[in-house]
Amino acid sequence: MGNIVLNKVSKSFGATTIIPEIDLEIEDGEFVVFVGPSGCGKSTLLRLIAGLEDTSSGKINIDGRDVTGEAPAKRRLAMVFQSYALYPHMTVYKNIAFPLKMAGEDAAVIDRKVKDAARVLNLTNYLERRPGQLSGGQRQRVAIGRAIVRQPSAFLFDEPLSNLDAALRGTMRLEISELHHQLKTTMIYVTHDQVEAMTMADKIVVLNAGNIEQVGSPMELYKTPKNLFVAGFIGSPKMNLINGTAAAKHGATTIGVRPEHLGISTTAGEWKATVGVAEHLGSDTFLHVHADDVGPLTVRADGEIGVHHGETIFLTPSPPKIHRFGTDGRAM
């Protein structure tokens, strides 16, 4: 089980309020991603759930039990830290065995569980090494191994992949998703990388300055962002946000059009634009253009498109894909 409910939880450090007041419900077995810009309070929120920080007010329930005042050790949660936080003086085996040893399991059980975990994580050949003798990816796997052996009710990850290179990050992303499918245990995953959020999450929680801006599945956030912040944060490249007369024509203060929802023509269209930089990625081309009366726009075009710097093109947003926002920044 791993059902986590936050009820009016807030956190202040001295006079500075980091998290004003949050209500959130995480269902058993869900993969939840907290995403938001740096410094918005993602780690703080995760640490509140872990019990590494005390709440300033509000209640935290895990599986119906109020754990607000409980020590981290009693909450039956496992955490993977950004720095891995492996015990440098212990071998990989002992690192993974540590939570079991603390739980008072007997040696035979520990041995079996550690070896099982090592097999799942491809660490069997490294059990006698110290963390200092492992690569970043291997250390990450040891940290995950240490988390899974105890069969916690939920896993907490704090930007676990940010110290890895791009290729390894991709692989580990898949491995963690795979692990979630196997274990079916609740996972809460913190990241500021919206690609990680989109690809891994069942449910994304978008945070901004300690507030929850929106909660929903990746496609919900992509299709119906509730406000300008979410609209600008989810999706890559970013949604084009347009103010002024072009927006007024659609009856909104601001309209948002994703780069992939702009039709391109060389002869006619709603907006006339001059091509600036064209980024050829192979499968796609990102055109950075300047549209008259509208401003700079990013357009996602076909990989084979033959458009060059300085040329004039015409862009037409496809009407059902236009997001309209009012003066308060909320979706209309």
Add this chain to the structure above:
Amino acid sequence: MARAVSTNRKIGFTVAAWVVALLIFFPILYTIITSFKSETEAIAGFSLIPSGTLESYAEVQAQSNYFKFFLNSVIIAVGSTILALVVAVPAAWSMAFSPTKRTKDILMWMLSTKMMPAVAVLVPIYLIFRDTNLLDTRIGLTVMLMLINLPIVVWMLYTYFREIPGEILEAARMDGATLWGEIVYVLTPMAVPGIASTMLLNIILAWNEAFWTIRLTTTNAAPLTAFIASFSSPQGLFWAKLSAASTLAIAPILIMGWFSQRQLVRGLTFGAVK
């Protein structure tokens, strides 16, 4: 090409390092050589080849009992180090793991006391020792050396403890460790290398301390530093005997230093070498 250049540079550095090391070590080496000479040889002029006589050692031992001084040195050096650790470990611990706004200032203030010349407080301390009957006692000297080295011990331990990442302690807490489990399985193993380096360095500092040990002792509590000093005495200069005494005094600490080189280098660089 690049490889040849770097090899040349390496040779250059190695030679330079040896020259500097020999230059610094030479006085000690010459002391050891002289200790194997007779008095007449010793004053005869510069020579690197001693006759190998042990007569200086015999005379030194006959004149004053080396082992009594040796024992005093051990008691004072080890005792003051243990006392210093007992005081400094909790102090450094709290400063490293729950620092306040003033922590840095307190550390600087502690270190600043080391910048004051010891002579400045010689008279008051001497009078305090005299009035409390601590002159020429091992306990008095042990406490004195503990106080003298305390700032350095606290400072060193503080830098070591600071190196222990807080996330590891949090990981232990998440892994279900109780406070006791955290201390036994995680904190202590990670802190012990730092404590050991500090201990070694402090033993050496206390062993070599000559200012207070010579001034606050006469016979009973006198350690090896006083033992050496007693041979550069009013009776005139006996180079060979003085050298033999010095060699005897530094031998134990040299041997200890040799066997604990790695720990010591870490200690002397204040944890900068990883």
